[in-house]
Amino acid sequence: DAKTTQPPSMDCAEGRAANLPCNHSTISGNEYVYWYRQIHSQGPQYIIHGLKNNETNEMASLIITEDRKSSTLILPHATLRDTAVYYCIVRVAADLSGAGSYQLTFGKGTKLSVIP
Amino acid sequence: EPEVTQTPSHQVTQMGQEVILRCVPISNHLYFYWYRQILGQKVEFLVSFYNNEISEKSEIFDDQFSVERPDGSNFTLKIRSTKLEDSAMYFCASRPGPNYGYTFGSGTRLTVV
Numbered sequence: 001d002a003k004t005t006q007p008p009s010m011d012c013a014e015g016r017a018a019n020l021p022c023n024h025s026t027i028s029g030n031e032y033v034y035w036y037r038q039i040h041s042q043g044p045q046y047i048i049h050g051l052k053n054n055e056t057n058e059m060a061s062l063i064i065t066e067d068r069k070s071s072t073l074i075l076p077h078a079t080l081r082d083t084a085v086y087y088c089i090v091r092v093a094a095d096l097s098g099a100g101s102y103q104l105t106f107g108k109g110t111k112l113s114v115i116p
Numbered sequence: 117e118p119e120v121t122q123t124p125s126h127q128v129t130q131m132g133q134e135v136i137l138r139c140v141p142i143s144n145h146l147y148f149y150w151y152r153q154i155l156g157q158k159v160e161f162l163v164s165f166y167n168n169e170i171s172e173k174s175e176i177f178d179d180q181f182s183v184e185r186p187d188g189s190n191f192t193l194k195i196r197s198t199k200l201e202d203s204a205m206y207f208c209a210s211r212p213g214p215n216y217g218y219t220f221g222s223g224t225r226l227t228v229v
Binding site for chain 1: 120149151153158159160161164172174205207209215217218219220221222223225
């Protein structure tokens with residue numbers, strides 16, 4: 001799986017958009033970009049994932065550059081409860097037979113602090 | 117919203133003892149996982165389980181570890197003879213298919229004394 005690079009920490013004012021960058025310059029064509037977060041010592045929480053197109057769900061938006069070498073996770077209106085470590089993970093797709101890589105490789109992520 | 121349930125939330129055991137960590141994945145999910153996180157360190161993959169067998173395991177998952185899905189609902193991780201360095205948060209996860217996000221449980225904190 002491709003390696004990712006994230007800033008170790010970021011601050012964001014409550015109510016403002018939080019934009020978390022991730023570089024994955026060695027990503028290959030069949031690798032997805034996944035975002036997870038971990039609040040304190042809780043289990044990681046899935047946020048969003050995408051392959052080529054930008055994606056949006058109720059939690060966040062994912063913007064992937066055209067060359068797919070980087071992406072940005074956007075939390076549109078950050079709240080104090082969004083304070084967490086955010087992980088950008090690139091992973092090969094598994095085929096429908098179940099073969100292929102299943103595991104997620106977590107790095108150190110970005111510690112996002114939302115400030116009142 | 118469906119959850120992955122883990123029990124117990126905290127377990128203290130003596131070195132050398134066997135422990136079983138229990139997980140109830142989401143009912144229609146097909147892929148099951150165990151991860152662990154030593155305090156202050158990264159989340160590490162242990163094992164994945166699909167179609168009633170282990171599909172992948174890490175170097176951490178040695179002969180002291182085993183997994184089972186005994187009854188179609190529970191998914192257990194057994195550590196046969198615990199060591200001090202096994203102290204960690206253990207997270208169970210599941211997902212419905214290969215290209216879906218994982219749902220993690222809230223974890224079991226294992227303390228080996």
